[in-house]
Amino acid sequence: MSFELKELQDSTRRVIDAAGIAADESELWSQLTELGWLMVTVPESLGGLEAGVQGACTMHCELGRGLARAPYLPAMLALDAICGSEQSERDTWLEQVFAGGLITTCLAECSLHVSDSRLDGSATGVQSADSAQHVLLWTDSNDLVVLVDLRKPGVAITAKPTWDLTRRLFDVELDQVPLSEHHIVAEGESARVMIQRLAALRDFYLAADAIGGAQTMLEMTIEHLQTRVQFKRPLALFQALKHRCADMKASIVAAEAMLFDALRRLEGDLDNPQFGIKARGVKMFATTMFTQVAEDCLQLHGGIGMADEHPCHLFLKRALLSEQLSGSGAAYASNLALDLIENSGNLQSGKCA
Amino acid sequence: MTTENRIEALRQEVRAWLESNVPTGWREAMTNVEQDAFVAAQRDWFVKLSTAGYATPHWPQGWLGGGRSLAEQKVIFEEVARADAPRLILYFVALYHAACTLFECGTDQQREKYLDGILQGKIWCQGFSEPNAGSDLASLRTKAERRGDRYVINGQKIWSTMAQYADYCLLLVRTDNSGPPQAGLTYLLLDMKTKGVSVRPISQITGDDEFAEIFFDDVEVAVEDRVGEEGAGWAVAQATLASERGLTLVELTQRMRYALPMLVQSMRQNGCEHDPVVHRDLGKLIANVDAACALADQYLMKRIMGDEQVGDASIVKLFYAKTLREFAALGVRIGGLQAQYYSGFMRGATQETGHWTLDFMNSYNWSIAGGSNEVQRNIISERMLGMPREPKSWQLAEGKA
Ligand SMILES: Cc1cc2nc3c(=O)[nH]c(=O)nc-3n(C[C@H](O)[C@H](O)[C@H](O)COP(=O)(O)OP(=O)(O)OC[C@H]3O[C@@H](n4cnc5c(N)ncnc54)[C@H](O)[C@@H]3O)c2cc1C
Numbered sequence: 124m125s126f127e128l129k130e131l132q133d134s135t136r137r138v139i140d141a142a143g144i145a146a147d148e149s150e151l152w153s154q155l156t157e158l159g160w161l162m163v164t165v166p167e168s169l170g171g172l173e174a175g176v177q178g179a180c181t182m183h184c185e186l187g188r189g190l191a192r193a194p195y196l197p198a199m200l201a202l203d204a205i206c207g208s209e210q211s212e213r214d215t216w217l218e219q220v221f222a223g224g225l226i227t228t229c230l231a232e233c234s235l236h237v238s239d240s241r242l243d244g245s246a247t248g249v250q251s252a253d254s255a256q257h258v259l260l261w262t263d264s265n266d267l268v269v270l271v272d273l274r275k276p277g278v279a280i281t282a283k284p285t286w287d288l289t290r291r292l293f294d295v296e297l298d299q300v301p302l303s304e305h306h307i308v309a310e311g312e313s314a315r316v317m318i319q320r321l322a323a324l325r326d327f328y329l330a331a332d333a334i335g336g337a338q339t340m341l342e343m344t345i346e347h348l349q350t351r352v353q354f355k356r357p358l359a360l361f362q363a364l365k366h367r368c369a370d371m372k373a374s375i376v377a378a379e380a381m382l383f384d385a386l387r388r389l390e391g392d393l394d395n396p397q398f399g400i401k402a403r404g405v406k407m408f409a410t411t412m413f414t415q416v417a418e419d420c421l422q423l424h425g426g427i428g429m430a431d432e433h434p435c436h437l438f439l440k441r442a443l444l445s446e447q448l449s450g451s452g453a454a455y456a457s458n459l460a461l462d463l464i465e466n467s468g469n470l471q472s473g474k475c476a
Numbered sequence: 477m478t479t480e481n482r483i484e485a486l487r488q489e490v491r492a493w494l495e496s497n498v499p500t501g502w503r504e505a506m507t508n509v510e511q512d513a514f515v516a517a518q519r520d521w522f523v524k525l526s527t528a529g530y531a532t533p534h535w536p537q538g539w540l541g542g543g544r545s546l547a548e549q550k551v552i553f554e555e556v557a558r559a560d561a562p563r564l565i566l567y568f569v570a571l572y573h574a575a576c577t578l579f580e581c582g583t584d585q586q587r588e589k590y591l592d593g594i595l596q597g598k599i600w601c602q603g604f605s606e607p608n609a610g611s612d613l614a615s616l617r618t619k620a621e622r623r624g625d626r627y628v629i630n631g632q633k634i635w636s637t638m639a640q641y642a643d644y645c646l647l648l649v650r651t652d653n654s655g656p657p658q659a660g661l662t663y664l665l666l667d668m669k670t671k672g673v674s675v676r677p678i679s680q681i682t683g684d685d686e687f688a689e690i691f692f693d694d695v696e697v698a699v700e701d702r703v704g705e706e707g708a709g710w711a712v713a714q715a716t717l718a719s720e721r722g723l724t725l726v727e728l729t730q731r732m733r734y735a736l737p738m739l740v741q742s743m744r745q746n747g748c749e750h751d752p753v754v755h756r757d758l759g760k761l762i763a764n765v766d767a768a769c770a771l772a773d774q775y776l777m778k779r780i781m782g783d784e785q786v787g788d789a790s791i792v793k794l795f796y797a798k799t800l801r802e803f804a805a806l807g808v809r810i811g812g813l814q815a816q817y818y819s820g821f822m823r824g825a826t827q828e829t830g831h832w833t834l835d836f837m838n839s840y841n842w843s844i845a846g847g848s849n850e851v852q853r854n855i856i857s858e859r860m861l862g863m864p865r866e867p868k869s870w871q872l873a874e875g876k877a
Contacts, residue, residue: 348863365857368861372861383774456755456760459758460758463740463762
């Protein structure tokens with residue numbers, strides 16, 4: 124890890140540790156925006172830190188460690204799109220974000236179409252839509268990215284309470300919403316590239332978040348095992364439990380290596396289609412890993428793990444939701460397989476039995 | 477030239493060389509092959525690769541092919557994997573365990589005596605494990621008694637890979653019983669032709685007999701063939717064991733990645749190319765293989781930067797061993813009944829041959845040898861995660877063996 128990334132990591136960790144696990148959403152949000160953290164990937168020329176996707180993932184990892192509630196993940200995605208926009212409105216949008224305004228986006232499915240200059244359709248998994256001014260969405264035909272004002276007629280938001288208590292999701296419905304020039308972020312080919320890029324970033328960010336969550340969960344569990352005494356000895360002495368911790372550690376480290384390895388290889392080449400498939404692999408691996416870790420860690424806590432007052436369940440619930448956001452593990456696994464099948468035409472003879 | 481350009485130039489050079497030198501059809505040729513032909517084929521490839529300087533990039537400056545940076549070594553290993561070259565299993569112990577031990581702990585005299593021989597194709601084996609000393613290596617009992625300028629050895633080693641072909645052996649013996657078990661060990665270099673040495677190959681579940689027992693009956697070894705001081709064998713053995721970490725796993729994880737299309741080929745052959753359940757399993761495996769490659773890579777980078785920490789190597793080995801098993805297990809499932817028909821064995825191949833049941837059997841190599849998965853988990857949990865060690869004292873219940 125480079126020096127700059129290490130610094131970013133340390134400063135994020137300090138703030139998140141001080142805030143505590145799953146700290147209050149609005150407090151953390153104001154802190155985040157004041158510290159300029161949404162600006163990690165924003166180019167220096169636009170007033171950002173220009174720390175790249177590696178920087179963003181380093182931060183998401185730290186935020187994930189604290190099960191942070193604030194909608195920084197969709198906000199950073201929307202901001203990434205805005206920075207890539209060639210429209211004249213770009214700077215107005217940026218100012219809105221710099222002033223602490225939230226532009227959210229969809230973490231699940233977005234289905235929109237345009238007819239007669241009007242937008243119809245819906246989006247699911249829109250985080251903290253009730254506190255946002257705008258939502259960034261895209262059309263099914265992949266040739267239009269728009270910012271929709273959530274307070275305008277024709278836009279309806281519905282809260283969708285989740286088991287995960289650390290993120291608030293909404294459905295957004297658009298019914299004949301007039302589409303004005305002012306709200307177009309990208310069109311045509313540049314929209315297509317932007318949508319692909321957003322999908323990949325969303326996967327990488329969710330993966331980073333999951334890695335952070337798994338790290339804290341395992342640390343907490345080991346601490347619990349070290350202090351909880353049964354049969355006149357700390358539970359941490361039982362090898363059956365030690366080995367499970369070792370396996371969890373290995374898969375957390377593996378997920379982390381996989382994420383940062385992919386970013387190192389692809390960072391300069393975000394529009395490469397390989398970026399998307401890599402991101403899916405990493406997202407699937409990391410979020411499934413998080414669920415497995417959270418699942419096992421709750422078990423290792425015993426009864427206290429099932430008590431609402433203990434944070435164990437917050438990790439498990441966040442993990443389960445993350446596994447479904449963006450694209451499910453099952454769907455991504457098929458994507459990876461089909462990609463391999465497509466790209467492994469006929470092997471040279473001699474290679475295979 | 478910048479470092480990056482130099483590395484890229486090396487990559488192109490190695491790739492071009494491999495393209496014109498990797499023996500074609502070696503997999504077919506090594507299937508159900510007789511031992512002599514296997515030894516000859518390994519030797520041919522060894523001579524080619526070492527003459528070109530690509531067998532010993534990890535050796536120090538001044539030796540043929542040596543003096544490469546870790547980054548350069550990595551490129552060579554990646555390319556060897558990419559080219560699907562035969563794996564030099566007959567020379568593995570010589571090139572790594574023996575050489576690294578001699579470089580790190582040997583005397584100049586010993587280096588002079590043995591290293592040229594390795595480059596000329598002498599074969600080495602490792603004689604550490606015993607019937608009663610496996611994971612608990614320090615409890616080994618093969619005894620060496622000092623008599624003048626010689627040690628006289630009696631005892632038995634087991635599971636020694638390729639011992640039946642070996643010219644020399646890295647031998648760990650007990651010279652003292654008085655102190656803690658580690659303190660009484662001594663490290664010797666043994667000529668396998670010495671009087672009193674006998675080797676009995678052990679037939680493996682794969683049908684091959686790649687490892688063997690070695691028996692010692694008053695075998696004499698000169699004191700100058702001792703590595704390190706008497707009683708310092710444990711520390712020397714650590715140098716031997718460390719030599720197979722790092723680069724080897726970069727090569728093996730890369731080979732696993734390049735072997736993924738074999739699974740697709742089997743899917744086509746067995747008509748499950750469109751089976752969504754198989755797609756899911758395959759997709760998960762692809763991600764695991766990717767993670768294993770990234771782990772091996774990251775581990776090597778940490779070593780290049782001097783950042784290696786206790787347990788890092790265990791994580792890489794454990795994760796690789798588990799992924800390798802999953803790889804072969806999926807092959808067995810895809811292969812269906814076809815994979816259950818006996819297809820013989822392939823000598824000197826990689827871990828992935830496409831004979832899925834054979835590969836499945838062979839995947840135990842990595843989960844048992846060189847510190848089993850369980851032993852790695854102990855290291856990770858105790859030395860990395862700070863969990864307590866097993867209590868030492870324990871007694872057999874009355875009347876039990
Ligand atoms: C293919 C192959 C090649 C080999 N080549 C060589 C060679 O060239 N030279 C050489 O010297 N040796 C070699 N070995 C031997 C190898 O190092 C040993 O097999 C290994 O150290 C395990 O020892 P063991 O077989 O006695 O099993 P044991 O130590 O008896 O272990 C049996 C089981 O108990 C588990 N176990 C043991 N201790 C613990 C513990 N503390 N906590 C939890 N579980 C534990 C193990 O993981 C294993 O599952 C080879 C082995 C194999 C399989």
